Amino acid sequence: MFLSGCVGAFWADLECFWFGYVWVGCVGLFCFGWVLVHWVRFTCLAAGCLVGVRKLGVESDLVAMASRRGFFWPSAEIHGSVAGFWTIGPLGLRVKQRIISLWRKYFVEDEGAFEIETPDIMPESVFKASGHLEGFTDPLAQCKSCGKRFRADHLLEDYYSKRGDPVEGLGSLSVERLGELVGELGVRCPSCGGSLGKVKRFVLMYDVDVGATGGVRGYLRPETTQGSVVEMRRVYESMRAKLPLKIAQVGRSFRNEISPRNVLIRVREFTMAELQVFFDPARECVPDQEFLDGFRLRLLVDGERDVREFSPLDAVKLGFVPNRLIAYYMAKMQWFFTSVLGFPVERVRFRELGPEERAHYAEVHFDLEVLTQPYGWVECVNNAYRTDYDVRRHSEYTGSSLSVFEDGKHVVPHLYEPSMGIDRTLYCLLLEVFRRDEERSWLALKPWVAPYDMAVFPLVRRDGLVEKAREVFRVLRGDGLFVFYDEKGSIGRRYRRMDEVGTPFCVTVDHLSLEDNTVTVRDRDSMEQVRVGVDQVLGYVRSRGVPPGDPFSPPVAGLGRGV
Incomplete structure (x- = not known):
């Protein structure tokens, strides 16, 4: 009995010992496999080999930040999302609205354009006449x-x-x-x-049935242009206008993209800011001769590999640009992207599209493109000389003349259109200004484009600093600034959060503020701090480009040179 008990105990110990080895071996094998899989995955990611992954770097970090901080993210995520639809969050919308406001200032107000709003849905006959059903x-x-x-x-x-x-x-x-x-x-x-x-x-157009009986077929517009064309005569007469007639629209457009990709660059619903310039081709028109003098257009001519720089007037004389009016608007758009939005001039160009690549309505077509790190050159503005194509086609299909009577004769206007994609411009701008080092990441946005004008912090949450900081916050907000207030966490972390979303200045209230009514103003890019009086903060940040005031007027000498 005793012997059998000893034998049983021996086998039990041996069995435990054996299973212990097996268990340790399995755990070790699992850990080795986990490390191997993740090493291979990391290697593939770094090489850009995984399907759907372009590469680690600016793009992935920016998209993660944008989602975390409220710039943009895929729409309806809780339902699984559908490719090509994105929600623009609170901070992204602030930047987007500022881009649109700047565009309105320079291309609507300064140009004396008439801004209108036409429906997103238009009848099928409009797009038959425009050629979109055949060519889009x-x-x-x-x-x-x-x-x-x-x-x-x-x-x-x-x-x-x-x-x-x-x-x-x-x-x-x-x-x-x-x-x-x-x-x-x-x-x-x-x-x-x-x-x-x-x-x-x-x-690429979405078709819809209009009405309960579905008797009228319509389409969601792929651009705002056709709304401006069909209403051109009405605007001309009601506003007692003259050629060149400028009609502007900011609105949504819809394209049923086959394969949406690259975040906000190729999507199915987006915002466009378009200027339609109707002019008499027989009359030479230069809106601002002084603007063109000394300017250098960056053109990539069809069939060439390198960008060449021309004065706008030389580009016309050499036959690359049809006329001075178009040269003027191309120059102004290049200046807008470099001097106003902040793209480096060497990363902006106009690329001429060849005959096979041009849209069905365009005789001459230049895309304003910006160079991005992950995607290469990306089109942001479609610059199309549409001649009398749209006006003539709608007149032929409807039997209604869209000519205008000027200088004792009927004129069939030609159309030039700079059409700006706001969402992709927003995304390309964020890619351009995204910075990072070992300590932090930040958006080096121009102050007049940043989502917040400034932030106000108490150094600590005691000794009356919170009350003083809130007082400063109310004063600055009352002056029309868009100000963020935060009192939670260390001051360093609060600075980092504001850097990450591009806030140009942070105002800190400390104990000295209670004694002499001064605060520190920290610059986002340099991280340098200066001490100014509370009553001087507004003037200090205004002088560095923060609205209100007139932050939208860079020196004329810098036009087109990105300075």
Whole structure:
């Protein structure tokens, strides 16, 4: 009995010992596998190899910050979101509204333009006349296996990018040529690896049934232009206007993108700020000759690889730009992006589109593009010389003349249009001004574009500093500034939070403030602090570009040079 008990105990100990080794081995194997998987994942991410991931860096950090701090995020996240729809949060909307306000100042108020608002939905006949039902399309490739749809030129762009080959010019290729390249290169479905069907044209507009009976077919507008064109005659007569007639619109546009991507750059609903300039092509018109003198347009001419700089008038004389009026608005838009929004001048260019790449309505077409770190050159403004295409087509389809009577004759106006995508400009601007080092990240926004004008903090939450800080906060807010107040956390962390969202100045109330009514004003970019009286804060920050005042008038000598 005793012997059998000893044998049983021995086997039990041996079994525990064995299982202990097995358990330790399994844990070790699991840990090794976890480390290996995450090392491979990190390596792939760094190389940009994972599907859907472009690369670690500015883009991923900025998008994470934007979501965390209230700039933008995917819409309806609790329902899983749908690609191409984004919610602009409180701080993102502040920056967006300031961009729009600046655009209104320079392209509406300063130009004497008439701003109107037309419906988002327009009848089908409008888009038949404009040619959008025929020409407003993108090349679509559909997977034969999983049925997913992709833009053929984007598939080829990704294919060439992985090989390290240049990718410019794919947009100018015909549907037939894109299909040939997809077949020749063996491009497969990025989702399942299946083969792709024939490349075909896909109409980008959303159609809607208007009314309870659905008797009228309409479309969500893909641009605001057609609303301005069909109302041109009414605006001309009601406002007792003369050519050149300038009609402005800021509004939503809708495009049923095949493959939305790149955050706010290619989406399905977005805001546009458009200026339609109707003019007499037979009459030379230069809105501001002084503005053009000494300016340098940065042009990438169709068929060339390098940007060249021209004076606006030389660009006209050499035949690159149709006339002085268009040269003026191109120069002003370049100046707006560099001197007002703050893009470096060397990262802004006008790229001329070739015949195959131009929109169906354009005779001459320049895209204002900005250079971004993750995406390369991104179009922000469509500059199209539409000649009399729109006016003539709507007149032909409706039988109503859109000509105007000036100087004893009927004139069929030509149309030039600088059309600015506000959301993608916002995103490209945030990419441009995003900074980071070992200690912090910050948005180096111009003060007149930043979401907050300044922030006010008490140094600590005792000794009467909170009451004094709130008093300073009320005074500054009463002067029309958009001010943020915060008293929680260490002063260093509060500074970092404001740096991250681009607040240009932080005002700190400390114990000395109670004695001599002075505060410290901290600069976001340099982190330097100066001490000024409470009654001097407003003048101090105004002199450095914070509204109100007139922060929107950089020196004329700096026009177009980004200074």
